[in-house]
Amino acid sequence: GCSVALQGETALVGTIWHDVGANANQGAAYVFSLLDDGSPLTVASSTPAPNAGGWNREAVSITLSASDAGSGVSSTQYRLAGAPHWTTYTAPFAVSKQGLSTYEYRSTDKAGNVEAIKTLKVRIDSTYPLTKALGNVTVTRGRRATLCLRVDDSVAPQATVTVKIYRRGVLKKTLKLGLRATKRKVKYTGYICQLPRGTYTWKVYATDLAGNSAKSPGQKVLKVK
Numbered sequence: 001g002c003s004v005a006l007q008g009e010t011a012l013v014g015t016i017w018h019d020v021g022a023n024a025n026q027g028a029a030y031v032f033s034l035l036d037d038g039s040p041l042t043v044a045s046s047t048p049a050p051n052a053g054g055w056n057r058e059a060v061s062i063t064l065s066a067s068d069a070g071s072g073v074s075s076t077q078y079r080l081a082g083a084p085h086w087t088t089y090t091a092p093f094a095v096s097k098q099g100l101s102t103y104e105y106r107s108t109d110k111a112g113n114v115e116a117i118k119t120l121k122v123r124i125d126s127t128y129p130l131t132k133a134l135g136n137v138t139v140t141r142g143r144r145a146t147l148c149l150r151v152d153d154s155v156a157p158q159a160t161v162t163v164k165i166y167r168r169g170v171l172k173k174t175l176k177l178g179l180r181a182t183k184r185k186v187k188y189t190g191y192i193c194q195l196p197r198g199t200y201t202w203k204v205y206a207t208d209l210a211g212n213s214a215k216s217p218g219q220k221v222l223k224v225k
């Protein structure tokens with residue numbers, strides 16, 4: 001006898017003619033079972049797509065697309081990571097929870113091969129940060145100023161912070177503080193002040209990881225003497 005390994009979606013029915021005793025050319029039909037030992041492949045995508053840091057500013061729709069080179073996809077399932085039960089995927093589903101949601105998903109083919117579980121992380125932040133300047137500052141020209149500030153955000157653990165210094169509404173200096181942890185005081189001492197003597201206003205701007213910017217920057221007075 002012989003065995004034949006086939007991968008494919010098309011059933012194969014063969015007719016093999018062979019001699020059986022005196023009755024030459026007696027026919028016998030054989031049905032070959034198709035071999036499928038490959039798992040399906042599922043790809044998850046978010047609409048709208050997240051930004052480069054993996055964040056969305058609004059609810060997203062999750063699409064699971066499955067394919068199988070052998071017997072074909074039987075079902076696709078998903079669940080929140082750690083949840084006891086799988087949900088059968090039938091159509092794109094919405095995620096609107098603020099913060100991080102981790103989903104697991106997988107597909108099964110018609111031969112019973114189960115795909116290894118994959119993970120999808122969805123990060124949503126729809127709120128803008130709040131900024132505070134924590135005190136008026138006095139600095140001698142040519143010396144370091146100490147600027148104390150704070151950024152609060154209900155979701156984002158970090159925000160990109162910028163301080164802008166104005167005189168009578170005219171921007172005189174921009175200080176880029178980069179990514180800073182939210183919900184804690186920031187004491188910035190990196191600015192050597194070369195502004196002319198006088199009274200200024202310093203304002204704190206922040207943009208969270210999803211791209212939401214503070215609406216009304218916190219501000220205090222800066223005196224250069």
Ligand SMILES: [Ca+2]
Pocket residue numbers: 036037038039040068069070071072109111113
């Ligand atoms: Ca397969």
Ligand SMILES: [Ca+2]
Pocket residue numbers: 125126127128129153154155156208212
């Ligand atoms: Ca936020």
